[in-house]
Amino acid sequence: MQETIGWWGLYGWLWLTAAVLSWAISPWLIRLAFKTGYLDRPGHRKIHEQPKALLGGLAVYLGFWVTIGVHLLGMALLVHWRPDWIPNHVRVHIDGVAYVGGRLWGLFGAGSLLVCVGLIDDRIALSARSKLVAQVAAALVLYGAGVGLSLFLPSDVLKLAATVLWVVVVTNAMNFLDNMDGLCSGIGAIAAALFGVVGALQGQYFIALLAFPLSGAMAGFLPFNLAPARAFLGDTGSLFIGVMLAALAMLETFYQAGSATVLPVVAPLIILAVPLHDMAATIWVRIRLGRPVYKGDTNHISHRLVRLGLTRRQAVGLICCLSGTLGLGAAAMVGASTTAVWLILLQTLILLSILFLMQLWGHRANDELERYSQPETAARAGDEENAS
Numbered sequence: 410m411q412e413t414i415g416w417w418g419l420y421g422w423l424w425l426t427a428a429v430l431s432w433a434i435s436p437w438l439i440r441l442a443f444k445t446g447y448l449d450r451p452g453h454r455k456i457h458e459q460p461k462a463l464l465g466g467l468a469v470y471l472g473f474w475v476t477i478g479v480h481l482l483g484m485a486l487l488v489h490w491r492p493d494w495i496p497n498h499v500r501v502h503i504d505g506v507a508y509v510g511g512r513l514w515g516l517f518g519a520g521s522l523l524v525c526v527g528l529i530d531d532r533i534a535l536s537a538r539s540k541l542v543a544q545v546a547a548a549l550v551l552y553g554a555g556v557g558l559s560l561f562l563p564s565d566v567l568k569l570a571a572t573v574l575w576v577v578v579v580t581n582a583m584n585f586l587d588n589m590d591g592l593c594s595g596i597g598a599i600a601a602a603l604f605g606v607v608g609a610l611q612g613q614y615f616i617a618l619l620a621f622p623l624s625g626a627m628a629g630f631l632p633f634n635l636a637p638a639r640a641f642l643g644d645t646g647s648l649f650i651g652v653m654l655a656a657l658a659m660l661e662t663f664y665q666a667g668s669a670t671v672l673p674v675v676a677p678l679i680i681l682a683v684p685l686h687d688m689a690a691t692i693w694v695r696i697r698l699g700r701p702v703y704k705g706d707t708n709h710i711s712h713r714l715v716r717l718g719l720t721r722r723q724a725v726g727l728i729c730c731l732s733g734t735l736g737l738g739a740a741a742m743v744g745a746s747t748t749a750v751w752l753i754l755l756q757t758l759i760l761l762s763i764l765f766l767m768q769l770w771g772h773r774a775n776d777e778l779e780r781y782s783q784p785e786t787a788a789r790a791g792d793e794e795n796a797s
Contacts, residue, residue, distance in 0.1 A: 420609060420617055423476060424602075424625035431472030431629030438464040439633070439640050447531060449641050461638060463531045465630055466646020469594070470524050472626035473653075474517065477619070481513075509615050515554020516619070516656050519547040523580070523652050527645030537703035540644075541577065547652050548576035556656050560674070575659065580651030582684035585691060587647040589711040589721055590636035595729045596683060597650040598627035603680050603736035604657045607743055616661045623653055636721040654681065663743055679739035679757050683710075683732040686761055690768055713768045735760060 442448060442462030449461045526543040529535060551557065557572040587593035605620030607613075627650065633639045642650070658677035678685065687710045694708045695701065714724035738753040745753070 416609065416614065416617075420605060420621040423480065423618060423622040424628075427472045427476040427622035427625035428629035430475055431468045431626045432632065433629075434471060435465065435468045435630055435633045435640060438462065438468050442640070447528075447643070449643070462640040463643035464645065465594075465634060465640040466524065466527060466642045466644070466649055468630045468633075468640075469626045469642070469646050470520065470649050472629055473623050474520075476622045476626070477513075512554050512556055512660070515551050515556050516653065518554070519550040519576075519652050519656065520649050522547050522550065523648040524645055527643060527648045531643040531645055540648075544577045544580050544648075544652070545573055547580070548573040551576065551652075551656055551659070556659050558659050572659065576652060576655045578685070578688075579655035579658070579681060580648055582681065582688040583651030583654065584644065584647040585688040585709070586684045587642055587644075588705070588707075588709045589725055590638040590641075591631060591634045591722075591725045592711055592728060593642055593647050593650065594627045594631050594634050595725060596732050597654065598624045598631065599729060599733050599736060600654055600680050601627065601657065603733075603740055604654070604661060604677075607663070607676065607740050608661055610740070611662070611743060613661060616657060619660075620657055623657070636725070675754075676739040676742050679742075679753075680736045682735050682757065682761060683728060683764075686710075686764065690765070710764065710768055717767065731760060731764065 439462040442464040443460075447463040449463050451459065523543060526535065526540060530540060552569055552572045557568055558575055559568055560571055562568050562571060583593055583597060586596060601620045601624035605617045605624060608616030608620060630640075630642075630646075634642065658681070661677070663674050663676045690710070691706075691708055692702045695704070695706065700706065710728060711721075711724045714727060715721060719727065735757055738756055742750050742753050
């Protein structure tokens with residue numbers, strides 16, 4: 410019992426440290442963005458009327474890695490000195506720091522690569538192909554560091570292909586989700602916390618010790634990102650969050666030997682169901698309308714909820730609540746009975762179906778708005794009302 414409390418205390422400390430760091434440096438980064446021109450200026454398809462700082466992603470990046478770096482330095486000193494005041498349940502894991510060092514460098518390399526690409530893109534707007542190449546490169550960095558998908562696949566080639574596909578899909582899903590104030594950072598904070606909870610419950614301490622400060626770094630930036638936002642994540646932040654969540658999902662083990670069913674392997678898909686669903690639905694709409702899939706628009710879940718009458722904050726809050734509900738179900742899948750797992754999958758299907766229907770209603774509401782906003786159509790509608 411004491412050991413469990415000790416670990417959760419450490420997770421809470423790391424979350425809080427990253428949150429405070431991210432929160433503390435955000436105002437400085439906002440000022441830096443205005444001085445250097447890293448701004449999202451008002452224009453077509455944008456609802457803000459004043460320029461917004463685009464360096465919010467750096468607050469998340471620095472809040473996370475400074476927290477990890479400082480505590481890793483502390484762990485290195487503990488390995489050397491091994492003071493008596495360190496609890497035994499922590500002492501036995503100190504030597505494991507060196508073992509996971511290669512994976513940590515892989516996470517740092519992949520995340521830093523996409524942060525650099527995001528900084529360039531936020532300034533000069535890179536092509537979709539260039540960003541895709543960078544995402545593939547980040548996936549290769551992760552795989553080379555031992556962070557990849559296995560999925561019971563028989564060959565290394567298939568494992569590599571699955572890893573690249575997963576990283577590209579999740580990274581783009583989070584990038585797509587960055588379409589309304591507070592949405593990407595809010596969903597990201599929830600997803601990272603849920604990965605941390607799953608890791609903690611299964612004794613996968615390395616995962617939890619990464620996931621909670623990542624969640625905290627996003628939560629610390631969130632007050633500056635909620636509507637009306639003072640700063641945006643930019644591609645710098647959304648790409649970094651995406652690749653880190655993809656890596657956490659690959660690092661974590663959701664199926665344990667002797668479990669009643671292998672179905673918990675879909676838990677990461679449920680934790681990330683909202684961004685994955687939003688990306689799939691948005692791409693489908695763009696293809697149906699004959700538009701390039703990489704061109705931004707206002708057909709995301711959040712936009713459609715606003716068309717139904719919600720405020721931007723309400724839409725973001727509703728989507729975050731839905732994501733959290735789905736994610737808690739996914740966390741409960743690990744180690745559950747087969748019946749319980751199927752019930753959780755049914756709950757997931759029902760909630761996603763409700764979300765799909767809300768999107769459909771939002772799309773129809775937009776169609777009606779566009780139809781009645783045309784002069785000829787509006788005039789005909791008025792004539793019909795007068796005639797009746």
